[in-house]
Amino acid sequence: MADSDVVALTAAAAIAEIDAGRLSAVELFSAYRARAAADELNCFTWVAGEGEGPGSGSACEDGRAPAARAARVGDGPLRGVPLAVKDLFCTEGVPSQSGSRILEGYRPPYTATAVARLSDAGAPLLGKTNQDEFAMGSSNENSAYGPVLNPWDRARVPGGSSGGSAAAVAAGLAPWALGTDTGGSIRQPAALCGIVGVKPTYGAVSRYGMIAFASSLDQAGPLTRDVTDAALLLRHMVGRDDRDATSLRFPGEIEPPDAERLDGIRLGVPAELSGEGVQPGVLDAFRATLTRAEELGAAVTEVRLPHAPHALSAYYVLAPAECSSNLARFDGVRYGRRADDPADLLDMYTRTRHDGFGAEVRRRIMLGTYALSAGYYDAYYGRAQRVRTKIVEDFDAAFAQVDFIVTPTSPSVAFGLGEKTGDPWSMYVNDFCTVPMSLAGIPAISIPCGLAGGEDGLGPGGHAGLGPGGRGLPVGFQIAGPVFSENRLLDAAHALEQAIGFDGSAARA
């Protein structure tokens, strides 16, 4: 099979070709390895060496373990289909830098549970993907290793923080990828890159080995070309891990989605998340998808999430507060960078952390430290946790009326590089539609639902001022369900996906 044909396959299709004997895991790995190594979008911060992967049995540069796992992966249910992994997952002996200068060159002595499970299931490590530093960002412009370019339009951002994973999958540099989502970091880049991204129920996937941003919100999930691949990858990620006290046993298994219709399904549209602040082009694509859902048999109604408008505020207290504590371990003592020639201990700490962290990370550490400091805890952290309770109650009430909540994933299509870096809050607003689900710990998926103009005021179908070729930019459709509703969610997404027939091949060209 020609490499171009190989990379046109979804992961599930590639597995079928391998099982049919028309493709080998070695061919598949080397095709993707070659594409990843020639990456022009800055998706990867590390790519497996030549000769690594299934069947090679060789170790990577420094002789350590990951390839040992890869040697036997062809046997697993994932048949050796290679996996791109967000940089913040620890991978033994392989750089795991979380997009930060402070971890430049850091090679952990152990592998994250999610990555190890997928490796055991037969998905070898293809490479580590670029991300916003410590997952803080919505554009991937906060990486110490440079911005990632959107394959639909290289002058635009891929979204973030899992921007490298999303862009790599969209551009056909990886068949699928792992990301993490704290307030939208899987769903929003999936939307901006025209692929599928799932944030599972909090606790469904072990956080062990994920370099933490905000512990009570971080959750790993798949970024894939279609819903079937997302289900397949997620199937081998979920499950209780005795190294993560907050991980949960997933009831049953993730099943391959096969629904074609939405008969009897009630979709709730919260006015709070689908009106003001959403680009008209995005709104048009969203409404067109609602119409399609009705054609498939779904009932679309309005629901209320009265506290959703406060979710972003609560999130920007809770996440920075937890991050200010989670990032205290980067002190120049045991690993990572240390400032040169420290005059004393305080100097070592303050310069190491100033030089090692980027501006956005410093800003959030400051915000979180302030919110937790004496006299402010009740007004900020304490209140934000109570808002969280109200948001959970809002969703509970909504799910008593509807099966799923649907919203645009992101209020805008991919925006230009540098366009929003000047004003933190304008960047934070990108998470407006995704943060409420994160606070509620519920699962949500983003699927591509069409293309829209890249500027405010432009409708779908594209006219002037669109990306190269005038084809428009992808819009994401978000579906959220109650805790552990992943199988139903994937089925609904599958039915819509089939009806929409989104074509992402342009981004792989």
Add this chain to the structure above:
Amino acid sequence: MIDRDEVLHVARLARLQLDEDEVQAMAGELSAVLDHIARIGELELDDVPPTTHVVEVTGRLRPDEPRPCLPREVALEQAPAVQDDGFLVPSPQA
């Protein structure tokens, strides 16, 4: 609003050195973000319990059974400075 002294106090707590212009910028940026965040102050939340984890589980204790430790070379491998088989740091008392 968060002023210069508060920025410096918080930076000290967080062990972050800030240059003079960074202090100014930080004061402005934090103030702007806090203005947005302050909206949660308008909500009536007195009788609302806080949520840390949405799915409440308890226990999750680990049996008191040893697991293998890291070899010392591995533990020290990534350290910026090592001496006498330990992590070398400027003395806190210095």
Add this chain to the structure above:
Amino acid sequence: MSAVEHETVIGLEIHIQLSTRTKMFCGCELSFGEPPNTRTCPVCLGLPGSLPVANAGAVHYGLMIGLALGCELAPRSIFHRKNYFYPDLPKGYQISQYDEPLCRGGRLGEVRIHRVHLEEDAAKLIHAGASGRIHGSDASVVDFNRGGTPLAEIVTEPDLRSAEQAGEWLRLLRATMRRLGVSDVNMEEGSLRCDANISLRPAGSEELGVKTELKNMNSFRFIERGIRAEVARQEKLLRAGERVMQETLHFDPDSERITSLRSKEEAHDYRYFPEPDLVPVAISAEMLDAARAELPELPAQRAQRLEREVGLSSESAHQLAFDAALGDYFDAAVAAAGEGSRTTPPSGAAAQALANWVTVELPKRLAPDIAPLDSNVSPQAIATVSAMVAAKEISVGAGRQVLDRLVVDGGDPAAIVAAEGLAAMDGGDELAAIVAAALAANAKAAENVRAGNAKAIGPIVGYVMRETKGRADGGEVTRLVHEQLGI
């Protein structure tokens, strides 16, 4: 200046390293002097991505402590993060408990307990010496072996009124923890650490004065001396009409000087918040039952029982209660005596006599590292020796000789008595003849005894004991001396 009498008010904060097999939040075995950094893992090194999981064994010990101190055990307690930077703190925060601790309230002796909570220990900082300077500055080396060791922090109410009382109470706490088997509680090795909060107030006042915190005194002697020194310092300030500042202090036992630990650092702001990586600890009925089942008789209870029910002197009762190994040995000896031909266990004078053998004679003869129950002297044997002496079957001296033999070779006291011919001499002609010889050989002493100097009898009795190899009964010898001297 006022001449107001001041009352001392002391509260203690005690940290106890729990003797679980593994650390508080990871599976590393606890370290006992292993080479540096050989007892670490991603969790206790605070490596990126690692997560804590609480040790069930530490919670179990925490519950035992709570039960022993009569605390209210929280059905649900949570861990918090206490945030501060220090090289011995790998994550930049200590996982501790804050406003929802495992245990609240309680009492030990006359002191009320405020709370008991679980947390993790810091690592060890070692001064690097001249060769380890960083750019000419002093440097330290961090060893993470100790980091993450489970700690129980016990906080008392301010119920102590003097340095001596604090020292005495701390000994009771140590004996209690040792008896529970939850810790080595060794101050020199750091498995028991104590801070004291000290304030003075006008005698009779109910209000608390401004307190200072005296940190990290690492021996019982230093605690008492440190508190005395701080009380004296505060007394002097108050008498001079000055105010006591709330601050943290360090006592240097060499110079007896107290120095402030308050540096140019900002006041502590630990930014406590609930640890999101852990879930609440819920105490089940099974966990409570398991902790209850392992509760032994505690020193205070044992002292009371030995004194009131067994009839020992307060001194013996406390010695046996505070030294759990000796106390267990004594209880075994009492039980063994009860099982023998003499059907009732000894009490009163007989029990006190047995206690003397156990607390005085036996320890004298044992190497310090040998526990009495591991020695060659079985509890049955020492009970027999005590009973034979009480029945005048052997003399006290002969009893001591039997014990000497038992310590070396073990065996049955009656057999040793028979083999060595140590049976008490009856008061017959043989002993009368030896007494007569003793009087003849010590004519001067005999004269003095006759003249009324009772103490002069010593050399005469000594002569008899030498001649009889200690088999003679001291009382009988005295009677014969008096008889032969006609007094």
